[in-house]
Amino acid sequence: MVLESACYDVTIIGGGPAGLYSAFYSGMRDLKTKVIEYEEELGGKVNVYKEKTIWDVGGLPPTTGAQLISQLTDQAFTFQPTIVLGEQVIDIKKMDNGYFHITTNKNRDHYSKTIILATGYGILKQTKLNIPGAEKFETTNLYYAVKELGKFRGKDVVISGGGNSAVDWANELEPIAKSVTVVHRRDQFGGHEKFVARMRNSSIDILTPYAIDDLESSQDGTCCIENVTLKHCENEQCQFRKTDAVIVNHGYQPDLSFLDHNSIGLKVEERRLRTSNQMETDATGIFAAGDISNHSSSIPLIAGTFTDAALAVNAAKLYIHPDADRYARVSSHNDRFKSQ
Known part of the structure; x- marks a missing residue:
């Protein structure tokens, strides 16, 4: 039996922009949060173009990829999530108590009440x-x-x-x-x-x-x-x-192999997950954000991943606490920031 203290409210798989903003917003919602990232550094695909100028993130002047990673990471760390680097998720199973058992290539076990998949197109291998x-x-x-x-x-x-x-x-x-x-x-x-x-x-x-x-x-x-x-x-x-x-620059060959034969009901469509507009996947308790999500309002921009992330976290919060508010309070009024 998994101890409650060893189980997280939300485990985010993927440490790119969608995952990092999910981690921040999960903290806003007072959820115990973990991020698992395959690479040895956070930032996801943005690490490929650290010196390139990014123009299309709301509220930011033209910003280099490196600056964006730094700012997203600082923001994600606001509520001190647990960060796991250098581990690839190879299996996800749902246990009898409804929690999820996540296995990685390092033979480590992770337990969570909900999961947010923020893997982009998976482990990217350049063509x-x-x-x-x-x-x-x-x-x-x-x-x-x-x-x-x-x-x-x-x-x-x-x-x-x-x-x-x-x-x-x-x-x-x-x-x-x-x-x-x-x-x-x-x-x-x-x-x-x-x-x-x-x-x-x-x-x-x-x-x-x-x-x-x-x-x-x-x-x-x-x-x-x-x-x-x-x-x-x-x-x-x-x-x-x-x-x-x-x-x-011939693009990437995505690797989402851990989804190919999943036993938890995830539906993969053209290498993306079928999701509702609230970022719910076909597997109850698992949500998605960013490029991996295939929903009718999806926008293939970094800016779009932030909305996906907030919706996914809100859905996870309601899954764990059905009586909770649908959204986090506006940050300027949120008591969570008084201790920061």
């Missing part, structure tokens, strides 16, 4: 460039993430991809790089319209529909990419670019 031998350049000048903008100052840069990351990095690098070339398989880009327009109206060289076909190594023995072959996706004609750096 690598499908060219034989490309991996040998990953230690020199083939990049799948930009961690230091200054590293590309004065360089000729080729970016492959057409989503938000490719568009944003192109715009960020255009003022400091010697040249920026963006290669995409389709004529249309998937980034935010404003930033796609900014890219198109800049000095950035855009090649569509093209894809990287080959990487040519330098002759100085440093195993650096010196030339890139770019092939037209329709007529197969090739162009060649001399380059100092290649950045690949």
Whole structure:
């Protein structure tokens, strides 16, 4: 039998923006809270673009990813939740008493009255460039993430991809790089319209529909990419670019394997969980927030995850305490802050 003292009110799986705000709001609702994060640091996918500027979070001026992580983490720690890093959830079972037994890859057991899944699209594995031998350049000048903008100052840069990351990095690098070339398989880009327009109206060289076909190594023995072959996706004609750096933004391969054969009734739709507009999943007592949630009002923005998180926590509170208020009190009137 699990001791009540060992059981949390809410266990949040995932330490990205949705998970961190869930932790804060759970504290607002006076719930004993734990966060389990697979990586060794909090921040989720935002860690991939710490130097990128984030524009679309309400009330914040343009903010770097690193600053956003820092502020979200500070906020999440307001009510001192338990934080578990470096553990991957591999199984969730519901016990006879209605509580949940969570097992991780470190053979640790966690117990909770409710769960909020804030895993995004799961453990993210970057989609690598499908060219034989490309991996040998990953230690020199083939990049799948930009961690230091200054590293590309004065360089000729080729970016492959057409989503938000490719568009944003192109715009960020255009003022400091010697040249920026963006290669995409389709004529249309998937980034935010404003930033796609900014890219198109800049000095950035855009090649569509093209894809990287080959990487040519330098002759100085440093195993650096010196030339890139770019092939037209329709007529197969090739162009060649001399380059100092290649950045690949081809998205991620999600891993939500712990949901594939779950025994608790979670319904997975196109690698996301079916949820109600109150963030309830098909498994009673388990809620979702952020990108993993597939509901009719879902907004694929960091800002949208904050609403999801609050709704999930409120639903968890009512699940544990059916007579509780539907929402937390406004923070300026909340007694929980008097001791902070």
